[in-house]
Amino acid sequence: MNTFGSKWSFTSFGESHGAAIGGVLDGVPAGITIDMNLIRTELDKRAGRTIHGLEQDLSKTQVRVSARAKNEPDEVEWLSGVLNGVTLGTPIAFLIRNKDARPEDYEYLKHTYRVGHADKVYEQKYGIRDYRGGGRASARETAARVVAGCLAKQELATKGVCVNARLIQVGAETDPAKFAETIAAYQREGDSIGGIIECHINGLPVGTGEPIFNKLQAELAFAVMSINACKGFEYGTGFEGVTQPGSAINHLSGGIAGGISDGSEIIFRCVFKPTPTTKKALDELLNSQMVNGQIVHRSDPCVAVRAVPVVEAMTALALVQFL
């Protein structure tokens, strides 16, 4: 349920407004010096503190992709499996305290459910719910994935494998130079917008992937579709390929044949819907329930921006199972 992978087995835990989120990563070889800078950088990207490729534009447009971004950064506390920064081969446990947890912001949700969120289904499934924010369903848990993903990336790098994801579309906009502007426009309206991320995998050895159920594309889809707000996955010619006949010159395979990598670059895309808790929607939902309109709600104008490091992390965790 909360464990991903078997060779590198990653168990995630934590609610968004509980004591901490974190994880246990088991199967990491001994002797790896953890790259703390990489983790710092990737966590900052996920937190919306810095945005891959968008930094300058953001300062101009005053886009704030995360309400939490202004706060102090996520600090990783290592509990086990590491001695003087070097992995021991034993399970690596870490946690990130929820310093910014303000359960009181969510007190009003104790007896209501947010539209488009998992609040209601969680309560139906478990009969109980951590109403303080998204609880377990919050995207905050992806921070733990990013930490684990960084170790997976380090391991992949030693084999010459490189994972790079980037935003290629925001709403209808496909020119990266205009992404920040587009997002800012939605934010000004108290609205949000979706995005498409493209991920490139280079250096993957021929033969990666396991017939027949654990095809490389199936494992990548599984990993990526487990990220909050992801609505679709495609590789190679994808959905648009439906109109191309079998005789077309360019049989773009996306680097995979029969579920196994063929040694060329792997390319896949995934789509992220806009966060459903927009100011507009909230106003409408809570209008009759709140006497005082002072709702302090924190949501993102474009979660796809912050999903980029998470897509890389999950891709790395999926790939490392095969090596």
Added chain:
Amino acid sequence: MNTFGSKWSFTSFGESHGAAIGGVLDGVPAGITIDMNLIRTELDKRAGRTIHGLEQDLSKTQVRVSARAKNEPDEVEWLSGVLNGVTLGTPIAFLIRNKDARPEDYEYLKHTYRVGHADKVYEQKYGIRDYRGGGRASARETAARVVAGCLAKQELATKGVCVNARLIQVGAETDPAKFAETIAAYQREGDSIGGIIECHINGLPVGTGEPIFNKLQAELAFAVMSINACKGFEYGTGFEGVTQPGSAINHLSGGIAGGISDGSEIIFRCVFKPTPTTKKALDELLNSQMVNGQIVHRSDPCVAVRAVPVVEAMTALALVQFL
């Protein structure tokens, strides 16, 4: 590798031109009377002997969606787990003999690789390859999935869960009335074309799916992306939803929130590329290698047609893990 699921654990085996394909399905409750007619019907659909919704048109247009379809039907031999047609609660093993296996048709492939097929990567991965047809990479193994899927469907039916997939697009054509005609046109050219399948799941209880890695959509994507020729998966608003703002009235969730079913209908789509071994491509590939042009090759003008029962089978196998 060749096992799908844990509660209902399905292990598939067999090469396309070996003695047999088959599977072992473990975890099926005792006391189920196997619906042999359902299996017969679904296997015929997969074999291209009958085509869901296209039967009449096919007779007119002379479409033959499978070169094997003219042959005798696949016969399931039950090896264990069944007594007088009723399941015993022990592992159900079955096989389907490869009666129509004609390895000699593929003798010419012993020293060459088919474009767009897994021939080459299999040899690179394993150092050995069953050159007789696709071997393990052949879509023939999906027959075993269909058999297992039928038992899963029976179990789902007892809980009121129903899985229905259908072809919604062939090439650029979205009018089902014209699918047969479209396919026939490609076939006449010795060409092939892709298709999109839409799958509807009804009656699924609220709360199906497991946060956070085994989200319902992640498990469905994993199951469906493991089918040969599948290039993409999306649910709810999917890729097109990228242009819809968060404030849009219709927050089509596809029946899933936070990775858990919300009790409404689940809808997903998946795309199948055309079979790459077209007559055109083969002519070109083998031109200089064959003295005599009498290549007897069997391939399908639109594998998406035959993938419909396989999508249903894999969906059923994915869902039954949660019940």
Added chain:
Amino acid sequence: MNTFGSKWSFTSFGESHGAAIGGVLDGVPAGITIDMNLIRTELDKRAGRTIHGLEQDLSKTQVRVSARAKNEPDEVEWLSGVLNGVTLGTPIAFLIRNKDARPEDYEYLKHTYRVGHADKVYEQKYGIRDYRGGGRASARETAARVVAGCLAKQELATKGVCVNARLIQVGAETDPAKFAETIAAYQREGDSIGGIIECHINGLPVGTGEPIFNKLQAELAFAVMSINACKGFEYGTGFEGVTQPGSAINHLSGGIAGGISDGSEIIFRCVFKPTPTTKKALDELLNSQMVNGQIVHRSDPCVAVRAVPVVEAMTALALVQFL
């Protein structure tokens, strides 16, 4: 449930008096030439056709350790994963037909349960039972384990690892020269007796075993305790070591420290109870139920004899997971 191991994943199927027993072995590397003679030899040992180390004595004492032993030998039919006797890297499926199945011998059991057998608990658990002999609970399924174990042994041999089990005690007798005689004495009385098997593993690389739950001894115990009639497992000093103080010179570790092999020989022992369906017990049980005393029942005077190749097979399957 019916699958053992993850790297070499062995799925067993079959009831003792159904069509066949067999298995699927997934994860075996490509390119191994299967040693059919080894399989023949080990299956014969398991069937009681030949007895490791006891052959000559048996001919003198007229011991027949298996009523089935006089019949034709088990024939393995290979369904997949093998081309010209060489493994393909794809799942290896095989079956052994139940040629000697005589369900009519067991017709009288349709409405009764054998003492000390699993008949009753199976019916309680599943609500249905294959009353024809032991069904799934029969030790006949161990034949499939032996086949899979032979492939595991071949793989281990390439790494220099050797597994050898032998009977070290029959009843109170510890002199191998007198085992056949002892067994014969019990058989003449229509009775049966237990035995202890000792297994030696040589050549295992230092570091085999995974802390903390998958300790080498835990995996070996799990593998061996899953064999029918096995009632105990111990390694190193075992139960007798309870009286040795920590300061004793000989800290016999059994080749394992902290759950990891230390490079020396591994030694473990396991005990097998006598088969509970003795002629004596049956006479008593069925006295009032049978008009005609002609009960044709087939049972073994000392199952430990036939368990030797099964212990080796399960040990090999357990070890191969770690390599």
Added chain:
Amino acid sequence: MNTFGSKWSFTSFGESHGAAIGGVLDGVPAGITIDMNLIRTELDKRAGRTIHGLEQDLSKTQVRVSARAKNEPDEVEWLSGVLNGVTLGTPIAFLIRNKDARPEDYEYLKHTYRVGHADKVYEQKYGIRDYRGGGRASARETAARVVAGCLAKQELATKGVCVNARLIQVGAETDPAKFAETIAAYQREGDSIGGIIECHINGLPVGTGEPIFNKLQAELAFAVMSINACKGFEYGTGFEGVTQPGSAINHLSGGIAGGISDGSEIIFRCVFKPTPTTKKALDELLNSQMVNGQIVHRSDPCVAVRAVPVVEAMTALALVQFL
């Protein structure tokens, strides 16, 4: 590797002298009020602070079963999965700080290995070792098992299942009234001694256990043999049963038939060797290496005493997988 179970999946982490040990328990139903007193009691037993059934004798004999026992008790910090003491259905993460960690006590081990410990094999396996005490191989990690086991026990109790383990033998002594005295005698000599624990399971529903590899006895053996210092497992007639003929009146099955519980009491026994780091052995080992004899080493005269709650915990964790 460090995860036990699938339905209730328990992942353990931590080195004995690192920041903390702990675990993540996934699959626990929502709505359980955690019994903090039970956890306190069981942790104290494991720490040797109180000894089940031996309390009074101990005060008289001045037995100190653990050098750490005099210190402050283990404190459990709950990180996730619990809201106001009630489980949320999400993964429960907890940690226990190593307050008493005194790495300097073990500084002398940086370049030597303790006899009978896993020091050397860990270094051989991983190429690196946490030389501060046993590290991951230390029995300290069993504290995390005890915490998880308490939750399993609570769940079992709701189904009427009860697990009770007790020491039945210390060295050659089988009279519980003399256990404390026996242990004290060995301790005075700077020596240690082994013990046998018997565990009774009551209330287990008929049909618990899964043929054929996951037989109840195989799962119990796997769980118990994973505990440090455990050298053997047996149930029912066990090793002594080897001398009983099949016709013996008392076919003591130990409550299991065909790998499935039969509804009666389950009884098994397991043996624990003495801790190998005795004062005697250390004196000998270090004689030539230490100038100053002031070795401060902490070890237990009879680890079997402290293993009792761990055996119960692992048994409970094994059983809860089946319910």
